[in-house]
Amino acid sequence: MEGLREIGYALSGCTHDFLNFVVFEGEKVEVNNFYFIMHPYLPDTPVLVRVFRVQPYNPEMEMGRTGPLAGKKRRRADYGKKLEYVVGFAEILGYYDKNGKWRTMEVAPSPWDPIYEPSEESLRKFLLREKFVEDALIIEIGKVRGTKIPVYLDLNAIAKAHMFVAGMTRSGKSSFIINLVANSSKIQPKPRFLIFDRRGEYGALTKYGAKVLPYNLFTPSLTDPELIVSKLELKSREKDAVLSAIRSLIEEGKELTREAIYERVEMIIGNFLKTDTAQNKALDSIKWRLDTLGEFIDKSKEPLNIIEEIKKNWALILDFSVDTDIEAQHRTANYILSQICQYAMERKTEGDFALIIAIEESQYFCPEKGVEIAESPAQSEVRKTFIETISQAGGYNVGLIVMTQRPAYCSKSVISQCNSVACFRLKSGNDQAAIMNYTEYGSERLSEYLPGLADHEAMLWGMAIPTPFPIIAEIEVSEYPQKAVVFAKQAWEKM
Numbered sequence: 001m002e003g004l005r006e007i008g009y010a011l012s013g014c015t016h017d018f019l020n021f022v023v024f025e026g027e028k029v030e031v032n033n034f035y036f037i038m039h040p041y042l043p044d045t046p047v048l049v050r051v052f053r054v055q056p057y058n059p060e061m062e063m064g065r066t067g068p069l070a071g072k073k074r075r076r077a078d079y080g081k082k083l084e085y086v087v088g089f090a091e092i093l094g095y096y097d098k099n100g101k102w103r104t105m106e107v108a109p110s111p112w113d114p115i116y117e118p119s120e121e122s123l124r125k126f127l128l129r130e131k132f133v134e135d136a137l138i139i140e141i142g143k144v145r146g147t148k149i150p151v152y153l154d155l156n157a158i159a160k161a162h163m164f165v166a167g168m169t170r171s172g173k174s175s176f177i178i179n180l181v182a183n184s185s186k187i188q189p190k191p192r193f194l195i196f197d198r199r200g201e202y203g204a205l206t207k208y209g210a211k212v213l214p215y216n217l218f219t220p221s222l223t224d225p226e227l228i229v230s231k232l233e234l235k236s237r238e239k240d241a242v243l244s245a246i247r248s249l250i251e252e253g254k255e256l257t258r259e260a261i262y263e264r265v266e267m268i269i270g271n272f273l274k275t276d277t278a279q280n281k282a283l284d285s286i287k288w289r290l291d292t293l294g295e296f297i298d299k300s301k302e303p304l305n306i307i308e309e310i311k312k313n314w315a316l317i318l319d320f321s322v323d324t325d326i327e328a329q330h331r332t333a334n335y336i337l338s339q340i341c342q343y344a345m346e347r348k349t350e351g352d353f354a355l356i357i358a359i360e361e362s363q364y365f366c367p368e369k370g371v372e373i374a375e376s377p378a379q380s381e382v383r384k385t386f387i388e389t390i391s392q393a394g395g396y397n398v399g400l401i402v403m404t405q406r407p408a409y410c411s412k413s414v415i416s417q418c419n420s421v422a423c424f425r426l427k428s429g430n431d432q433a434a435i436m437n438y439t440e441y442g443s444e445r446l447s448e449y450l451p452g453l454a455d456h457e458a459m460l461w462g463m464a465i466p467t468p469f470p471i472i473a474e475i476e477v478s479e480y481p482q483k484a485v486v487f488a489k490q491a492w493e494k495m
């Protein structure tokens with residue numbers, strides 16, 4: 001093909017999706033590089049391949065040959081140098097036919113077929129192909145690794161069909177979302193975001209007009225008697241007394257304030273404890289416990305309306321790092337997701353509501369069954385709502401960005417609903433398997449790329465990216481997560 005440099009020849013053993021080739025002396029072939037081969041049957045049709053492994057061979061250095069023997073004697077058997085060669089292993093991604101339709105390869109390359117190095121120009125034609133529909137809302141997030149070719153995401157596709165963002169700690173997930181939201185502030189129409197910020201890291205976004213609110217402003221009142229009592233952490237008799245007090249208040253349709261509960265307990269404590277001393281002791285402890293729980297059961301403090309806040313703020317960040325009350329966090333997440341879902345459904349015909357919800361450490365809200373931190377009623381409720389939301393809300397333009405360090409611990413029903421994926425560095429086989437098995441990448445090569453990704457590099461695939469095959473992007477980062485925590489060194493200095 002004109003203007004393209006040959007860099008190697010195909011070896012035998014190729015298949016329709018696998019190419020191995022010997023590299024010409026002096027050529028620098030690296031993992032993740034793109035190359036072309038010519039379609040064996042279609043004239044002038046380049047087929048895109050990507051290297052996933054490079055392996056040098058020297059027959060003299062094989063076991064049983066003279067090389068290892070010389071090496072043992074601290075000598076080099078350089079006479080074998082001439083016999084050395086490098087083999088590249090590549091996946092055959094596919095090609096655009098003469099009608100511009102993307103196809104995967106149907107035949108295998110033959111031995112001696114040349115491998116070409118693409119010019120950036122010819123590569124651009126493959127990686128920037130106009131696959132996006134007319135009304136896509138695209139945003140640049142970085143460059144194809146090793147090139148100047150931009151990588152775009154379609155926010156429409158995320159709102160419609162969700163995105164899964166995975167990667168080990170410090171690989172770049174939060175930075176990716178922060179910069180995605182920051183860049184979104186510059187486009188028209190301005191998209192809407194809600195972020196479940198588990199660690200209080202998204203403060204940098206206030207510069208762009210985002211609003212940070214503590215999650216507990218949205219916490220609905222506790223209504224389940226068992227839950228209220230479990231939060232009070234009382235001894236058994238005291239617990240029975242409070243439970244019975246709450247149940248009778250509910251039966252009579254009375255409001256569940258801590259004063260009402262306490263008064264009722266005072267009335268019935270005699271049924272549970274005989275002596276005055278025991279009763280007084282129990283009442284003291286119940287009063288103290290109720291005080292600590294005050295705001296959660298006080299009906300007069302209505303939670304903020306999440307829909308109103310979303311309408312007022314184009315990017316709303318819910319800070320979950322303000323406390324460690326797991327039950328309240330689950331209850332609030334559940335409440336918020338249900339409210340949004342219900343509202344989005346109501347606005348369907350008007351078509352005036354769309355939202356992208358990014359959820360940090362999703363495995364905490366929708367863990368795979370059997371790996372929960374604490375199986376509580378609130379936990380199973382939020383998981384249920386999460387799964388319902390992700391399976392229905394896309395139809396109403398509410399898209400989730402499900403983020404996690406540990407895909408293996410995340411509900412499979414949730415992962416499999418995410419059409420697009422951004423996968424940062426991932427080394428554990430279990431986590432890679434969760435992604436390979438539950439998203440539609442359809443290649444066993446994934447595990448060759450994922451462990452080697454640097455910070456802020458992600459493999460992307462699905463509806464939200466323009467290419468019909470996965471690409472590795474270098475995410476452009478100008479804002480970083482700001483953790484409120486101090487380093488141990490500073491803490492020790494203070495101590």
Ligand SMILES: Nc1ncnc2c1ncn2[C@@H]1O[C@H](COP(=O)(O)OP(=O)(O)OP(=O)(O)O)[C@@H](O)[C@H]1O
Nearest residue numbers: 167168169170171172173174175176405455480481
């Ligand atoms: N304030 C900063 N300045 C410079 N580099 C930073 C800053 N904060 C983070 N980084 C870099 O960004 C990388 C990605 O961090 P980020 O917090 O986005 O990862 P993450 O995938 O969200 O991790 P985690 O799972 O722990 O939340 C880190 O490895 C670090 O090198």
Ligand SMILES: [Mg+2]
Nearest residue numbers: 173174175481
């Ligand atoms: Mg993070």
